[in-house]
Amino acid sequence: MPTPLDLYTADHKTLLAATAAAAGIDDPVAVQLDAYFHPVLTKATRGPIVPVNGVLVRDWDRDHTKTWPGIKFGARVYTLGGVRFARCCCTFHSDLYDYAYDFVAVDRKDYLKLFRLAVQAKREAAKPGLPPVLPPDHLETLRQNTLGYLDRTNLRRIKELGGRAKRGLLLTGPPGNGKTSACRWLWQECVRLRYEYKMVTPDAYRAARSSSNPVQAVKELFTVDRRGLVFFDDMDIALRDRNTVHETDDQAVFLSALDGIEVNEGVAYVFTTNCSLDLIDPAFKRPGRIDLVLHFHAPDPGLRRALIARWHADVLAGIDVDAAVRETAGYSFAEVEELKNLLILNFIEGNGWDWAWATQQFALNRQELANRASSRHVGFGVAEAARNGF
Structure with a gap:
């Protein structure tokens, strides 16, 4: 009687042979x-769709036409740099979603060439992005303590001199003032510089805490195999001061993984939070865990002007930039960007570039959200927050 492994391997062998035959x-x-999926399929030339074992099911999903093969069952042929390969998509059951059923087939003689082309495509896709709009000294401090810290020469010298080969940063401030933009830029630079990176959300942390081995699962969130950044987004629950909120073992597990007996090297941790710094657990803020705190405040006129200067030339030509800078005093970066979106939506409707309408509509939208917020709570972790008195 065949075992599940026998069936699994037989399925894969059948699909690989059928895909190869169909694609020549x-x-x-x-x-x-893996990480080369989007760069490779975006750059490759799409070829014909072919059946697998005589079966072909097309898919009319148009959301991701660059990378989605346009089939539910079958294979699509591609070429990249003269290398012919095919993607097999034959996950015929929701419980069987696995890379034995969804994979790329390439001729053995072209295997290494395709890998080199994939590396090149990924590098080209990771062109330097615009850094976030921040005060110059703020941006340089952020860079030095993350990307610069992970420079191979710097890390080697730090170890030679007996320093800590890890770094912890906490980005604080009200929502919409650049924390997410800063992390997005750091992530893009990690891709470009080939540093490892991890994104840890509250959901990922909770999943690790509820796993069969929570201590090990949480520890893995903090670990990188090579030089890299680990981003922790809005980890308020794990970091709140145990003297002001109901204590759980979240803090102990979190702090142990961050700076326990085992030493993590060649890594910089970047934490973001919207809560006040005085509510963060003092044990988390001590040096060796958090070495630097960067506060992200609402932008001043110079920063608002710098952000607006990045808008499309057609938008800038249609508004009074000086007035826009002046009338957005007290606005966050996100709020200034929302004004741009309203301007564009109104323009598409055929009403021209109307700054007064955009500001009025923005105020109405804010008021509507404020009214809704007063009647119900929304957002991640509301129930947990209520239980802990946040």
């Missing part, structure tokens, strides 16, 4: 593209 590949090797 003589000696197929199965590959999971």
